[in-house]
Amino acid sequence: MEIERQSTIPNALPSNSAGNSSEDSVKRARLSPSNQGETQKPVDYISQLPDAIILHIFSFLTTKDAIKTSVLSKQWRSIWTSNQYMSFSLPPGSSRKSKSFTAFVNSVLSRSTAIKVKRFFFDAPCLALMQSSLDRWLQFAIKHHVEEVSVILNYRRQKIYALPQIMFCCMTLVSLRVSRCCFWVSSAVNWCSLKTLRIEHAELNDDGMMRVLSGSPVLEFLELKGCVGVKHVMVESKSFRELVIDSHEFRGQASMLRISAPHLLKLRLLGNSRGGEFTLDEVSSLIEAELNFNMKIFAHDKVKAYADLVKGLLKRLHHVTKLVMGSWCLQVLSLMEARDMFLPSLECRHLILLGAAGHEGVPEAIAKILESTRLLEKLFLQTTCTPNDMIELNAESVRHRVFAGEEFWNFVKWRIYQCLMHLRHVEIVDCGANLLTWEPILSLLKFLLRNALWLDKIVINSTNSKSSRAVERSPLLEEARILQSHPKCSPGARVIL
Structure with a gap:
């Protein structure tokens, strides 16, 4: 050999x-x-990279880090000056460094040779001495036909920076995100290319909002987070696809937010939105909706008002095919009197219930929702061990309810039998629930296995638990084994842990 x-x-x-x-x-x-020579002098592949590849690498870096790459190779020393992706950041509490930071940004922009700026990101405390400089920097980006702008100001006491009016005439702008800025619009808006708009922690008014939306004919995505002052969101654009209202602040006369968007496909109402209500006027094109907001209730007389709010939203969302409901909405429905528990008929085929366990009366609310979703094919439940403290009621103001496990589901079977004719997929995601919290869910799963005619599988996913110590895994595993041997109406039904 x-x-x-x-x-x-x-x-x-x-x-x-x-x-x-x-x-x-x-x-x-x-x-x-020749091979011996190559071994002695290795090829410098970094220096041989095309400029286009180097600039693409810069798109993943801050401007400061992109400049640091000049030490890698002689060919890289000046390429950063043609970088089209600019990102400047000053951490909170670094006010002492504001002068050197301002000088750094001025130096970078003065040496820039880029004909076009594709992205300009700015994240820093809003200091008074930086306002005029920020105006110049934004003007620089606009004159260089910027496409993406993000201005995040870490200043919580007050909003002292007003966007320059030239910003509202940037016709190349495709994506804009502003946080803690004064969003005052005094003239017509010309955002003919804008597709994504995020406004966070800003004071708005209906007149300015109307100008923004009417001046954005191709807008696809709008997010209003922690905003105050606006009472109407009306979008007529046929390209409008998604609207997110997160932690809306109802204040003074603006105690109602009316939404009208005939071409909207996805609506998400999120966060803590106390003191008002949402009204949906024209949302006939919606196919997906998420009701995952909460409003603090201080007295029993508020329960019916907020229950009417949830029922009113569901009535306007009856045609969506995918519906997400948060824990607060479920609890509100669970606190309703039996005679008021009439929900509109829902056409959704995919239902997601978040935090849907561990609260008294929630199984009744789930049963009522299942009764209303007669075409339901996929049910997703998320459990949690963190109590929802958004609802504060005296014990005497709500009748005490006793949950009787599987007996309860057998009792309401005649009400949800149509849902059982279509349900195919059930998934449970555990976010740290204890076994006591699981009891209503487990009884529901046993009921579905015994009665869902075309059930294909039940998936119990406990891998996403926030704290492994918060879950009694051995009893849960034992319950899963019991489910696997539980009598099944559908011969092909599987239980997957």
Whole structure:
């Protein structure tokens, strides 16, 4: 074998009687002169990268880090000046460094050779001495046909920076995100290319909002987070696809937010939105909706008002095919009197209930929702061990309810039988619930296995738990084994843990 191996090597040399091993001879024979030169001087692949690749790498870096790459190669020393992606950040509490930070940004922009700026990100405390500089920096980006702008000001006491009016005439702008800025619009808006708009923690008014929306004919995504002052969101654009209202602040006369968007496809109402209500006027094109907001209730007389709010929203969302409901909405429905528990018929085929366990009366609310979703095919439940403290009621103001487990579901079977005719997929995601919290869910799963005609599978996913110590995994595993052997109405139904 050794002879055969050596014979296959080109120009193989015999062993040296002076003591040089045959392996050294073979290595020398394998290396041609050109190969030996390459070994001594390795190729500098970094220097050979095309400028387009280098600039693409810069798009993932802050401007400061992009400048640091100039030490990698001589060819990289000046390429950063043509970087089209600019990102400047000053951490909170760094006010002492504001002068050097301002000087750094001025230096970068003065040395920039980029014809176009694709992205300009700014994240820093809003200091008074930086306002005029920020105006100049934004003007620089606008004059260089910027496409993406993000201005995040870490200043919580007050909003002291007003966006320059030239910003509202940037026709190349595709994406805009502003946080803690004064969003005052005094003239017509010309955002003919804008597709994504995020406004966070800003004071708005209906007149300015109307100008913004009417001046954005191709807007696809709008998010209002922690905003105050606006009472109407009306979008007529046919390209409008998604609206997110997060932690809306109802204040003074603006105690109602009316939403009208005939071409909207997805609506999300999120966060803590105390002191008002949402009204949906024209949302006939919606296919997906999420009601995951909460409003603090201080007295029993508020329960019916907020229950009417949830029922009113569901009535306007009856046609959506995917519906997400948060824990607060479920609890509100669970606190309603039986005579008021009439929900509109829902056409959704995919239902997601978040935090849907561990609260008294919630199984009744789930049953009522299942009764209303007669075409339901996929049910998703998320459990949690964190109590929802958004609802504060005296014990005497709400009747005490006793949950009787599977007996309860058997009792309401006649009400939800149509849902059982279509349900195919059930998934439970555990976010740290204890076994007591799981009891209503487990009884529901047993009921579905016994009664859902076309059920394909039940998936119990406990891998997403926030705290492994918060879950009694052994009892849960045992319950899953019990489910696997539980009688099934659908022969092909599977239980997957």
